[in-house]
Amino acid sequence: MVLEILCEGNPYQIGHAHGSNAKEQIRSSIEFYNGMFQKTSKMDWAAVRRLALEDFQGVIQRKWPAYMQEMQGIADGAGLDVGDIIALNVRSEIAFGLFSDGCTSLSWHSDGKAYVCQNWDWMEEQKPNVVLLHIKQEGKPTIKLLTESGQLGKIGLNSAGVGLCVNAIRAYGMDPTRLPIHIAWRMVLECSSKDEAVAKLEKYGLASSCHTLIADPTGAVGIEWSSIDFQKLYADSKGRVCHSNHYLLDHPGVTDTNWLTDSTPRAKRICDISEKCDVKDLTVPAIQELFKDETGLPGAICRMQEGESTAATLFNIVTDLVEKKAYVTLGRPTAPEGNLVLSF
Incomplete structure (x- = not known):
């Protein structure tokens, strides 16, 4: 655990x-x-x-x-x-984004329901070093945060109903005068709304490339960052934002190496299989099933560390932003090693 x-x-x-x-x-x-x-x-x-x-x-x-x-x-x-x-x-x-951690993320807002979720993929050797922080500080929302030990921020939710999921992107360039991405992710979870979080990140900019999926009960926005710009992704006609590990939007002057050959298929796959879901039946278990998808193994949505795939899914998180609860499956969702419920 x-x-x-x-x-x-x-x-x-x-x-x-x-x-x-x-x-x-x-x-x-x-x-x-x-x-x-x-x-x-x-x-x-x-x-x-x-x-x-x-x-x-x-x-x-x-x-x-x-x-x-x-x-x-x-x-x-x-x-x-x-x-x-x-x-x-x-x-x-x-490392200028040289670490090839790959993740698949999804936010979905429809019929009064609001979810933000992802599989977090990284090398299995780092699995024992993941920690769950319960952070209480005066004047800010309480945070429940899954991160690598020693790091200030990564994936989680707060008592104001703000949730965050993230995807690594490898694009050239780094600016140390801007927010390091792990600190930026912590800053998001100290905000009382999606809009406040977006405004703060826009004010400072991020030092290197990544995708941040920021959501609250009112909606979600995906922000693709480089060290010199950002571009926003908004929900489609079904209320979804889907992402993996490459830029979906154009970033003039920025070179996206798209280093994971499975990134494009995974982004398409999460959109395709969620398209088949009836939004009237949208539930936490239904979303968890999406992240068990193994099409394209080992570089699937539910990833394996095997062959050219240098990372595996270390946990899945599905956050219900209306209920302010996150449901965490430790390990690969098809071979769970434990479960956590984070709630306020």
């Missing part, structure tokens, strides 16, 4: 609770990414940490000091240098 941690108080206290309770997982995560960086970027962890400090520490401290305080708390709690924690939170930016 996933390690659950209650984090509450000021930013430093939140971080310290995270770091002190997940010492083992954070050190294991650093070991994992040390191997990844050496393989993909020919850098050892000392070089990665040095880049994180040189390129990002000053910017984050100046523009978003609360997040730096939280990272310092994580470091102190885990008995590590703050450079280790910054590096975990900017791993995508340092």
Whole structure:
């Protein structure tokens, strides 16, 4: 099962609770990414940490000091240098998106129902280092967040009914003056509405490429980011936004490497199979069935780490934004290893 941690108080206290309770997982995560960086970027962890400090520490401290305080708390709690924690939170930016994690996401708003959901795919070696954070802080919504240990943000929901799903995209370019994507994802879940979250991200911009699917009970918007622009995806005639791991919209001046050959088929597949669903019967179990689809294995919606597919589905999450509940299936949805219900 996933390690659950209650984090509450000021930013430093939140971080310290995270770091002190997940010492083992954070050190294991650093070991994992040390191997990844050496393989993909020919850098050892000392070089990665040095880049994180040189390129990002000053910017984050100046523009978003609360997040730096939280990272310092994580470091102190885990008995590590703050450079280790910054590096975990900017791993995508340092590697220019070279990590090939692949995910499939879907939001669906229809007949008073509102869901945002995805399979999160990454290397199975990182599965033990996923943690569930319950974050309580004054003046902001309470957050329930599934993330890699040591990272401030990723996938989850908050007590205001805002939900977030994410997709990796590998496009060239990085701008350290903008929000690192894992910190941006945390910022989304500190907002009281979809519109507030979108406005904040537009204000700061993101440092590297990704897709963020932001939703609340009123609707959803998918935002495709690069280090120089963003483009928005709105719901289709059935109330859906579907995405995988490549740009669906045009980004002038940006090169999308579309590095996962299965990304285009997966985006089409989630649209095709959800098209067959009757919106009148739209339920959590019905949506969970969509994410069990294994067409195109190993690079399917329900992914396997086999052959050229270097990642597997580590969990599925279906968030009911009206009920403020998220239903999590740990492991591949066709071979579940456990279940969680996150609720407010």
